[in-house]
Amino acid sequence: MTTPAVILKAENVGYAYEPPPGKPAEPALIDISLEVETGTILAIIGPGRSGKSTFLRLINRLQEVAHPGAMTGRILLNGFDIYSPACDPFRLRRQVAFAFDKPRALEMSIYDNVTFGPRLAGITAKAELDAIVEETLRAAFLWDEVKDRLSLDATRLSGGQKQRLSIARSLALKPKLLLLDEPCSALDPISTAAVEQALTELKSRTTCILVTNNTKQAARIADVTAFFLMARLVEIGPTARMFRSPVDKRTDDYLSGRFG
Amino acid sequence: MDPAVRTRNERINLLGIGLSYLVTAAVGLLLAAIVGYLLWNGWPRLSAAFFLHHPEDLGRGGGILPVILSTVLLGGLSLLIAVPLGVCTAIYLTEYTTEGRLTTAIRFGAECLAGIPSIIFGLFGFILFVVTLGMGWSILAGALTLACMVLPTIIRTAEEAIKAVPAGLRDVGYSLGATKSQVVWHIVLPEARSGIMTGIILALGRALGETACVIFTTGVSLETPISLLDPGRPMAVHFYILAREGLSMEMAYTTALTLVGLILLVNVGAAWLLARKRTS
Numbered sequence: 001m002t003t004p005a006v007i008l009k010a011e012n013v014g015y016a017y018e019p020p021p022g023k024p025a026e027p028a029l030i031d032i033s034l035e036v037e038t039g040t041i042l043a044i045i046g047p048g049r050s051g052k053s054t055f056l057r058l059i060n061r062l063q064e065v066a067h068p069g070a071m072t073g074r075i076l077l078n079g080f081d082i083y084s085p086a087c088d089p090f091r092l093r094r095q096v097a098f099a100f101d102k103p104r105a106l107e108m109s110i111y112d113n114v115t116f117g118p119r120l121a122g123i124t125a126k127a128e129l130d131a132i133v134e135e136t137l138r139a140a141f142l143w144d145e146v147k148d149r150l151s152l153d154a155t156r157l158s159g160g161q162k163q164r165l166s167i168a169r170s171l172a173l174k175p176k177l178l179l180l181d182e183p184c185s186a187l188d189p190i191s192t193a194a195v196e197q198a199l200t201e202l203k204s205r206t207t208c209i210l211v212t213n214n215t216k217q218a219a220r221i222a223d224v225t226a227f228f229l230m231a232r233l234v235e236i237g238p239t240a241r242m243f244r245s246p247v248d249k250r251t252d253d254y255l256s257g258r259f260g
Numbered sequence: 261m262d263p264a265v266r267t268r269n270e271r272i273n274l275l276g277i278g279l280s281y282l283v284t285a286a287v288g289l290l291l292a293a294i295v296g297y298l299l300w301n302g303w304p305r306l307s308a309a310f311f312l313h314h315p316e317d318l319g320r321g322g323g324i325l326p327v328i329l330s331t332v333l334l335g336g337l338s339l340l341i342a343v344p345l346g347v348c349t350a351i352y353l354t355e356y357t358t359e360g361r362l363t364t365a366i367r368f369g370a371e372c373l374a375g376i377p378s379i380i381f382g383l384f385g386f387i388l389f390v391v392t393l394g395m396g397w398s399i400l401a402g403a404l405t406l407a408c409m410v411l412p413t414i415i416r417t418a419e420e421a422i423k424a425v426p427a428g429l430r431d432v433g434y435s436l437g438a439t440k441s442q443v444v445w446h447i448v449l450p451e452a453r454s455g456i457m458t459g460i461i462l463a464l465g466r467a468l469g470e471t472a473c474v475i476f477t478t479g480v481s482l483e484t485p486i487s488l489l490d491p492g493r494p495m496a497v498h499f500y501i502l503a504r505e506g507l508s509m510e511m512a513y514t515t516a517l518t519l520v521g522l523i524l525l526v527n528v529g530a531a532w533l534l535a536r537k538r539t540s
Contacts, residue, residue: 062431065434066427090437090439091437093435098431098435100435102428104429104432106429106433106450107447107450116436116446120436120437121437169432169436173436
C-alpha cells in the first residue's frame with residue numbers, strides 16, 4: 001500500500017495578533033503541527049476563540065491582509081513553504097480557496113460572480129468561462145436552481161443559494177485546497193444538507209479543511225477531525241475514532257457537551 | 261398594570277405621534293410653498309421659446325438659452341474635475357492609509373473647506389484662475405472654482421460610502437487572488453456606488469445653484485459660450501441680476517423655476533439610473 005500524499009503540513013505554527021500599544025501579545029495559536037492528506041475532509045472543531053479561524057486564514061495568507069500579527073513555524077503546501085519570500089500570496093490564494101461564514105455575493109450577476117476569479121487570473125475565452133460556470137455550479141448543487149437566470153443580480157439569491165454560490169466561486173479556480181470557515185453557521189438545515197452533500201462529493205478532486213462549531217457536522221462529513229482549544233491543538237485523528245473513543249479527557253468533555 | 265397609568269402612557273404616546281406628524285407636515289408644507297410660489301410667478305412666461313431663444317433687452321424679454329448652456333457647462337465641467345479628485349481622495353483615505361496625523365490633517369482640511377462661505381471661493385477663484393493664471397472670466401475658471409467648493413462634499417460622502425462596505429466582501433476578493441487595486445475597483449466601488457452617487461448629486465445641486473462663486477469667475481456675459489474660455493452667465497446669476505437690477509421679476513421667477521426643474525430632473529434621473537442598474 002502506498003502512503004497517501006500529504007497536501008498540507010503545518011509545523012509548529014504559532015501566531016499572535018499585534019497587541020494594542022503597551023499591552024503584551026496574547027497568542028492566538030500555540031505550536032500547531034498537523035498534516036492533511038490529499039482527497040480528504042479535515043474538520044477543525046472547538047469552542048469560540050480557540051484559534052480555528054485564525055489557523056484557517058493563515059493557510060491562504062488571508063490573515064495578513066487585514067490583521068497585523070506575528071507568525072512562527074512553517075506551513076507547507078505540497079512541500080512548498082508558503083511563507084517563504086518566493087511565494088506570491090496572490091497566486092497562492094488561487095490554489096487555496098476560501099469560503100466564508102457569511103454568505104456573500106458580489107454585486108454582479110451570478111455568472112460574473114463565478115467567473116470573477118478566473119477573469120482576474122486572465123481567462124477570457126467565453127467557452128472556457130461557460131464551462132467553468134456550469135461545472136462549478138453543478139459541483140455546488142446550485143446549477144438546477146439558477147441555470148436559466150445566470151445574468152440575475154447575485155445579491156438577490158437566498159442565503160443558502162449565496163453560500164453555494166460562494167463555494168462555486170471558490171471552486172472556479174480549480175483549487176488544490178478549499179478552506180471553509182463555518183460555511184453553514186448562517187444556514188437552515190435544508191441548505192446545510194445541500195452544502196454538506198456538495199462537500200462530500202467534492203473531496204475526490206479538492207481537499208477540504210472545514211472549520212465548524214457544529215460537532216455533529218464534523219461527525220457527518222469529515223474523514224479526520226482536529227480539536228482546538230485555547231490556541232492549542234488538543235487532539236487529531238480519524239473522525240470515527242475521535243467521536244467513539246477520544247484520547248484526551250478535554251476532547252471527551254467537549255464532544256459530550258460538558259463545556260463549549 | 262394600573263389602568264390609569266396605561267392610559268396616561270397612551271396619551272403621551274399619541275401626543276408624540278401627533279407632534280412628529282405635525283413637524284413632518286410643516287417641512288412638507290414649506291417645500292410645497294416655495295415650489296408653489298415659484299410655479300405661480302414663473303409658470304405664465306414658461307414656454308419652449310423661453311428655453312430656445314436668446315435674451316432680449318438685457319433679459320427683459322426673449323429666452324435664456326445661453327444662460328442654460330452656461331449652467332449645464334459649469335455643472336458638468338466642475339463635476340468632471342471634482343469627482344475623480346474627490347473619489348480618489350476618499351479611496352486613499354479609506355483603503356490606502358492607516359489612520360494617522362496625515363489622514364487627520366486631510367480630513368480637517370476638507371472639513372474647513374466645507375465651512376468656507378462660497379463668496380470666499382469666488383474671490384479665491386478670481387485671484388488664482390481669472391487673474392494669476394490668466395483664464396479671464398470663463399466657464400473654465402468658474403468650473404475650477406466650483407470644483408474646489410464641492411470637493412469636500414464629494415470626499416466626505418464617498419468616504420462614508422466606502423467605509424460602509426463590509427470587510428467580508430474585501431476578503432472574498434482577496435481570497436480569489438485579487439490584488440488590492442482589483443478589490444477596490446471590482447468590489448468596493450460597485451458596492452459603494454449608490455452612496456457615492458448621492459454625494460455627486462448633492463454636489464451638482466450646489467454647483468448648479470451657486471451664485472457668489474461664479475459671478476467673480478465666469479462673469480455675467482449674456483453671449484453664448486462657444487469655448488470653455490468664454491465668459492457666461494449661469495441661471496442663478498441671471499436670476500440675481502434680473503431681480504437686483506429690477507429688470508423683470510417675471511423673467512427672474514421663470515428662470516428660478518427652470519433652475520429648480522433642472523435640479524429636480526438631475527435627482528430623478530440619478531435615482532432612475534441607480535434603480536435600473538440594480539434590477540438589470
